[in-house]
Amino acid sequence: MKGKSNKQQRLWLAAVACVLFSTLFSIVATAGAPRPDIPDAIKGEQCVEDTDFMRRNHMDLLLHQRDETVHKGIRTKKHSLKECFTCHVVKDKDNKPLTVSSPKHFCRECHDYAAVSIDCFQCHTSIPSNKEMGGGKTKGSMRGGL
Amino acid sequence: MIQENKNQIDTYRRKLLGGGAALAAAVTLGPGVLFTSVARAKADDEAVTSEVRWGFLIDTNKCADNCDKCVTACNDEHNLTGFGRPETDAQWIRTVTLRDKKSGHTTKLPMMCQHCANPPCVDVCPTGASFKRPDGIVLVDKHICIGCRYCMMACPYKARSFVHETITNQKEYSPRGKGTVESCTLCVHRIDNGEIPACAEACPEKAILFGNLNDANSDIAKRMTAEASTEIRGDLRLDLGVRYQGI
Numbered sequence: 001m002k003g004k005s006n007k008q009q010r011l012w013l014a015a016v017a018c019v020l021f022s023t024l025f026s027i028v029a030t031a032g033a034p035r036p037d038i039p040d041a042i043k044g045e046q047c048v049e050d051t052d053f054m055r056r057n058h059m060d061l062l063l064h065q066r067d068e069t070v071h072k073g074i075r076t077k078k079h080s081l082k083e084c085f086t087c088h089v090v091k092d093k094d095n096k097p098l099t100v101s102s103p104k105h106f107c108r109e110c111h112d113y114a115a116v117s118i119d120c121f122q123c124h125t126s127i128p129s130n131k132e133m134g135g136g137k138t139k140g141s142m143r144g145g146l
Numbered sequence: 147m148i149q150e151n152k153n154q155i156d157t158y159r160r161k162l163l164g165g166g167a168a169l170a171a172a173v174t175l176g177p178g179v180l181f182t183s184v185a186r187a188k189a190d191d192e193a194v195t196s197e198v199r200w201g202f203l204i205d206t207n208k209c210a211d212n213c214d215k216c217v218t219a220c221n222d223e224h225n226l227t228g229f230g231r232p233e234t235d236a237q238w239i240r241t242v243t244l245r246d247k248k249s250g251h252t253t254k255l256p257m258m259c260q261h262c263a264n265p266p267c268v269d270v271c272p273t274g275a276s277f278k279r280p281d282g283i284v285l286v287d288k289h290i291c292i293g294c295r296y297c298m299m300a301c302p303y304k305a306r307s308f309v310h311e312t313i314t315n316q317k318e319y320s321p322r323g324k325g326t327v328e329s330c331t332l333c334v335h336r337i338d339n340g341e342i343p344a345c346a347e348a349c350p351e352k353a354i355l356f357g358n359l360n361d362a363n364s365d366i367a368k369r370m371t372a373e374a375s376t377e378i379r380g381d382l383r384l385d386l387g388v389r390y391q392g393i
Contacts (some may be wrong), residue, residue, distance in 0.1 A: 021319070066289060068193075069278065070285070070287050070289070071277065071287065072193035072194060072279075072280075073193060073194040073279065073281070073334070073338045074191055074192070074193055075190045075339075076188070076190045076191045077190070077336050082318055121322040122312075122323045122324065123288055123313070123314070123316065123322055123323030123326070124316065124318075124321045125316045125317065125318045125321070127318075127320075128318070129317075129318040
């Protein structure tokens with residue numbers, strides 16, 4: 001008899017703990033946790049694919065594009081890494097683009113939030129070139145020489 | 147008998163395949179379109195093909211003793227900054243001075259990846275990171291390079307460097323990172339864009355001639371037909387993309 005009541009008491013406690021925990025968690029999730037502040041694209045309203053598709057599949061597009069570019073020399077911009085941070089460039093007060101060392105960088109906003117560490121920028125630059133930003137030098141063409 | 151028959155069938159198959167390929171090519175090209183000007187800049191979404199083979203013809207007679215403009219142009223183009231450690235600092239082009247022991251005559255030449263048709267670096271790479279593009283450019287896919295440096299050992303031209311330090315401020319067209327091997331890319335980003343490599347552009351004497359070795363009408367092919375040129379360590383039969391004159 002005594003054993004049974006003990007068991008009931010424990011179940012009770014577990015149920016209360018569950019309810020408390022889930023309430024607390026939902027409060028934190030809805031109110032407390034900082035949402036990523038995703039920078040708008042400078043070129044337009046719409047990403048190269050639907051936003052929902054991009055959220056789930058951008059890594060596959062990048063991986064595919066990476067192999068196409070390195071091995072086949074296909075240099076379309078649509079799914080390139082460069083295009084991500086060129087279009088979603090974040091600038092500081094002096095109008096200079098922020099590198100990935102800043103938590104405000106486009107790629108970091110979500111990856112920090114989702115605790116995904118990417119190593120793209122160990123080799124790749126994380127800011128658009130001068131040319132992409134409207135400046136830059138023009139280079140000679142080889143068409144005449146060949 | 148069975149063996150003979152099989153061989154015959156194989157021959158038929160080959161003939162048929164050959165004919166099919168020729169037919170396919172004719173259909174793709176269309177009437178009146180010939181592959182004479184492969185040197186045109188390709189479209190961005192077009193894959194490179196083996197119709198083209200890029201290469202250099204370097205006239206060492208034009209190389210001045212104190213000139214290293216091709217080296218600095220390369221360093222600037224790819225942001226190859228040194229760390230004060232000449233033993234390990236990245237070097238995609240270096241100048242080599244040859245001295246004839248008897249006469250004392252010296253010849254200076256720029257040395258870079260020779261973009262072999264049969265590259266030993268590709269043979270030894272355990273991951274497939276070291277590869278040759280269809281147009282003859284030998285590259286490292288740094289995404290899959292594990293930094294084992296077998297290719298550096300295999301290269302007879304000492305053309306490859308290993309990145310020992312953390313790199314910052316890379317050029318957007320030339321990603322470089324610690325723990326990977328790298329070498330002359332023949333400025334592949336420029337070539338894909340219809341431009342010539344940085345060293346060839348920077349040479350004040352036009353000693354480095356860049357072009358398509360497969361196109362008989364290109365400047366480089368014409369000069370190679372008209373004038374003597376040689377491969378360095380041609381005895382290795384690697385079929386180099388870079389040839390020299392005056393050595």
